[in-house]
Structures are given as structure tokens and as C-alpha cells.
Amino acid sequence: MSAALERSKLGKWGEDLAAKHLASLGWTIAERNWRCSTGELDLIALEPVPGRAPNLVVIEVKTKSGLGFGNPLEAITATKLLRLRGLACQWRRAHPGIGEGLRIDAIGITKPPGFAPRIAHVRNIS
Amino acid sequence: MSIGSAWSIALTGLEGTLIEVEASITAGLPRTVLVGLPDSSLMEAKERCRDALYGAGFGWPGEHLTINLTPASMPKAGSHYDLAIVAAVLAAGGKIPREVASTCVLMGELGLDGRVHPVRGVLPGVVAAVTAGRPKVVVPSGQVGEASLVEDAQVFGVSCLDDLIEVLNGRLVLNAAPVAACRDGDDPATSALPDMADVLGHPDARWAMEVAAAGRHHVFLHGAPGAGKTMLAERLPGLLPPLSTPEALEVSAIHSLAGEQISGLIRRPPFSSPHHNATVASMIGGGARLARPGQISLAHRGVLFLDEAPQFSVSALDALRTPLESGWVSIARVMGTVRYPARFQLVLAANPCPCGMNATAGAACRCFPATVRRYNERLSGPILDRIDIHHQIAPIRASLIRAMKDAPESSTTIAARVAEARARALARLAPGGFCCNAEVPGAWMRRELPEPDGGLKILDDAVQRGRISSRGVDKALRLAWTLADLSAVDRPTREHLAAALTLNQTEWMKTA
Numbered sequence: 001m002s003a004a005l006e007r008s009k010l011g012k013w014g015e016d017l018a019a020k021h022l023a024s025l026g027w028t029i030a031e032r033n034w035r036c037s038t039g040e041l042d043l044i045a046l047e048p049v050p051g052r053a054p055n056l057v058v059i060e061v062k063t064k065s066g067l068g069f070g071n072p073l074e075a076i077t078a079t080k081l082l083r084l085r086g087l088a089c090q091w092r093r094a095h096p097g098i099g100e101g102l103r104i105d106a107i108g109i110t111k112p113p114g115f116a117p118r119i120a121h122v123r124n125i126s
Numbered sequence: 127m128s129i130g131s132a133w134s135i136a137l138t139g140l141e142g143t144l145i146e147v148e149a150s151i152t153a154g155l156p157r158t159v160l161v162g163l164p165d166s167s168l169m170e171a172k173e174r175c176r177d178a179l180y181g182a183g184f185g186w187p188g189e190h191l192t193i194n195l196t197p198a199s200m201p202k203a204g205s206h207y208d209l210a211i212v213a214a215v216l217a218a219g220g221k222i223p224r225e226v227a228s229t230c231v232l233m234g235e236l237g238l239d240g241r242v243h244p245v246r247g248v249l250p251g252v253v254a255a256v257t258a259g260r261p262k263v264v265v266p267s268g269q270v271g272e273a274s275l276v277e278d279a280q281v282f283g284v285s286c287l288d289d290l291i292e293v294l295n296g297r298l299v300l301n302a303a304p305v306a307a308c309r310d311g312d313d314p315a316t317s318a319l320p321d322m323a324d325v326l327g328h329p330d331a332r333w334a335m336e337v338a339a340a341g342r343h344h345v346f347l348h349g350a351p352g353a354g355k356t357m358l359a360e361r362l363p364g365l366l367p368p369l370s371t372p373e374a375l376e377v378s379a380i381h382s383l384a385g386e387q388i389s390g391l392i393r394r395p396p397f398s399s400p401h402h403n404a405t406v407a408s409m410i411g412g413g414a415r416l417a418r419p420g421q422i423s424l425a426h427r428g429v430l431f432l433d434e435a436p437q438f439s440v441s442a443l444d445a446l447r448t449p450l451e452s453g454w455v456s457i458a459r460v461m462g463t464v465r466y467p468a469r470f471q472l473v474l475a476a477n478p479c480p481c482g483m484n485a486t487a488g489a490a491c492r493c494f495p496a497t498v499r500r501y502n503e504r505l506s507g508p509i510l511d512r513i514d515i516h517h518q519i520a521p522i523r524a525s526l527i528r529a530m531k532d533a534p535e536s537s538t539t540i541a542a543r544v545a546e547a548r549a550r551a552l553a554r555l556a557p558g559g560f561c562c563n564a565e566v567p568g569a570w571m572r573r574e575l576p577e578p579d580g581g582l583k584i585l586d587d588a589v590q591r592g593r594i595s596s597r598g599v600d601k602a603l604r605l606a607w608t609l610a611d612l613s614a615v616d617r618p619t620r621e622h623l624a625a626a627l628t629l630n631q632t633e634w635m636k637t638a
Contacts, residue, residue, distance in 0.1 A: 074188075
């Protein structure tokens, strides 16, 4: 149980870090950890666009402690992406009138123990 | 976006096409896409390459990676693209200088631990690379000898991924060909060849084999079980002259494609003796997507021996007809048509009937006449028609063995006579582009070569009496020329023609 707890704590920490990172870029966080019957969206944010309404962006955050091999974003498979699209559409239907369009981004965070975290932001992954 | 490229070879039969392997890294989720019509063994290359690169500490690009094999419309198969894929990926990631990778042609399969494994078809692949003007080739270290057989090739042998990275970093270490010494020497296997000295008695059969070797004539050996048919056939390759360098390259390339380990040029004419349950695909070449060479191509420039010939399936035997005529076989498959050379010398052996005792003096045959007939009918007329020498081997008598005081001649002695006869034939046939009597078309022979000494009366008589057909005339003439070559005279005499007629007549014709 403790390993699972460790993992969920790391995930939560990564999502906090991603939210802070987006806020520092001037984005507004619309909602965090939105749940419905089919799953969960990590972050929903609005990306400011000069001269018009902000872009609506759904962000999937993946965090790895860096002990294992591989890129955290490799965990986003084609199936997962399909589910993310479904969830994003559901959120959109539930919240009409917020932001422009609908985009899915991914943020990968690598945090090897004793080192500063590395953040990789990939836009428009769908 | 960053792009890297390297080269490899796609083999269609013996013909190789240069394939450019491009890798491009673009922003996006980490994902690897392999395009350019790969088959499933090639599709798995990305897993092997990825793990091998992680093992070597280079990692795999964390972005969207597209690997493209051009020309993209050509289907590609095999595991030998691994090295080129790794080189292109490393170049795209800026881990190695791009210039070196884009000038090398790489062939080799990677293990998950980064070791480089040998692959099929290195020899024809390197030939294609050098012909296309890219002499720098990287091959698995165990196959450096094979690759170095190609003139002008600059061969780099790599045994693991670290070696490859050294080469790609421009720290080039050319491998001196370790087999250079035995390259022009003969196959070490020569001494292991069975020798004619082991064959006791059978002076007529030994002579028939000598004539067959001198003119590359196809032979049909008929006789009771245990008479020595197999023994004689196995000794035929030992009588044949060694292959010339272009022939040896061609033969070695076919054997490399079939997955054999090639250490030096194959100088000995190959010998292939498929079992009689062989399928058509195994005889002429086959395989699901792109056909591999079959027994007739493995016997190219050598001997194809079909023991118990009537036991072969009729379709497998009849599949030999076109290659016997053309010296080539074309096989069409989903991924394309391949053409393999198949100029082989056919040796058939058969018992006279299922029990084997028919027409054997002093033995009683237990078969019904109809059974004997059905047995012999399994060999179709068109196949038998292409056989120049029909020879009946009589069982040897113990007294005969005792009577022979001199040791039988060895293969080396006979081979020397055969080589002389071949040289005479070559001098005569070179203007027509042929190398031995069996290859010469009848029309050319009648037009370009002088008439036999004493005229053609003996052949005319045979035709008149219906003993031979017009094709039979050509066969007898070809044989007569071989006999003349063996007796070192300028043109065949009446005796040569008479002997030729005896050699090429089937048994029932002789008794009729």
C-alpha cells in the first residue's frame, strides 16, 4: 500500500508543479481533477491569446521519479489518448461558453531524487 | 525538426536495391512510427533498436520519431535494417556526425543487449552497394570475410553497438580481409570429396561419368539397388573443374542468400541431393512473401542429384523443365517476382522397377508388368528428352573385382582429362558465348562447327530406322563433340558418333 501511496503523492505533487508552471506562463486554471463516470482529467486551463478569447486546453500530467527508464510521456498510449478525447468532450458539453476550441496538451515531469524537476510540455497531442 | 539518414540494401532475389533509411524527430508525444512498407520482422526492428540504444546509454528520442525507408513503395523484409535504423536515429538526434552515417551502407541485426547478429545475403548486398557506388559497408564482424569477397568494398566489421558508434564517429577501422589467403585457394572441403578410386569395376559407368563431366551432360543412371548409382553420382562434382571467379561469386551469393555461412568463395561446384519427398517450392524456390532459392538454385553451376527419381512427385519433376531449358527460374510471390539462376547438371538415378530386380541377370523381378510400366512412366518424356546420357549399371560380379589388378583411377586423374577436354571445348565455343557442349543449341552447332569426320551417315541411318528423333541427332552430335574433346582430336569421327548414339539411347531403345 505504501508504494501506491508514494505514487499517488508523486502524481499529486507533479500536478501541483504543472499547475504552477502554467500559472507562471499566464494561464488560468479552470478546474483540477475533474471526475466523471468514465475517468478523470488532471488539469483544465485557459491559454491567453492576444486579441480574442483564451484557448481551452485539457492537460494530462505524467510524473516519474526518474529511477526507472523511459520518458513519462511514453505512458500516454493511443488508447489513453482516445479516452482523454472523450473526457475532454464531456467536460466541454458540461461547461459550454468557456474559452475557445478544445485542445489536449501533455506535461511530463521527471524528478530524480536530489535533482531539480524537468518539465516537458507537448502541445496538441491528439 | 531534425533529420538523419543512413543506407541499407533490400534484396529481391540476388538483386539489391539501395534503401535510404531516414529518421526525423519532431515535437509530439514520444512515439516511433516506421513507414515504407516494412514486413513484420522489420516492424519489430524499432523494439530491438530502442532497447539496444538504451543499453548502450544513448536512450531513444523522447519525441515523435518517424523512420522512413525509401523508395517507400517497395516492400521490405528482414532484420538486417537494424544497424541503418540505429545510425539514422543517432544522426537525427545529433549524437553522431551526420556525414559518416549518410555515406555508409549498413547491414546487420541487433540484439537487445547491443550485440550485432549475422544476417542472410551479405554477399549479394555488398555487391549491390559497391555497384551503386557506395563502397563503404558495415557488416556483422562474423561476416567480414564474406563481405570482403567483393572487390573494391571497404568493409567495417562490427560486433556490438559500441563498435558501430566508433565507426560512425569517423574513427574508422578498416578490417583487413582475414580470408584473403584462402580466397583464391580451393575450398578446404575438397579433400573430403568422395573419390572415384573407391569405385571398383564399372569401367563403362566411370567412362559415362567422365563424359558427363567433360560436356556437362545430364545423366540418367539406371540399375538394380546396390549397383553403385548413388556412389557414382556423388563422385561427379569431384570430376568437374573448379568454378571461375565470376561463377564462384554468383554461387556464393546464392548460398549466402540461403543463409549459409560463407567464409571464402565457393570454388567447388556445389552438389545438392534433395530427398524424394521434396515439394515444388523446395525444389525451385519458395517462401510466403518473397521466394528464397530452392535446391535447383543451390545446385547452380554444380550437380543436382535426384536419387530414386521416379519416387519424386510428378509436379516437382516437371517443375524442372523450364529451368533445364533456360538456366533460370522465376518465382512470383505477393511481394514481387524473383529470378534465380539455376544452371545445374542433372543426375537422375532410378531402379528399373519397384522391387529393383527387373532386367537384372540372374535375379527374379516380383513386379507385375503394369507396375513396372507405371513406375517408369513417372518420369515424363520431356524430362527424359533433356537427358543426354542414359546409362544402365550392371551389378558387379565378385570375379570382376578380383580380376582387377590395377587400382582404379582416382578423381584427380580423371578431373585432369576433363579439364583438358573443357579447355578444348571452350576454345571452340567461346565465339558463340558457350562454355561446354551441353549448352550449345543445335542450330548453332550445325552452322558453326565442322561436320564430323566420315560424314553423318550413321546418324542418317538411325533417323531412317526411327531410332532417334531430330532432337536426338543434336544430342548425339553434342555427345560426339565431347567424346572428340576427350580424345583430343579436332572433330568427331565415325566411332565417336557411334559411341554417342549408344550413350544417349534409353534401355528399351537398345533392346528394341
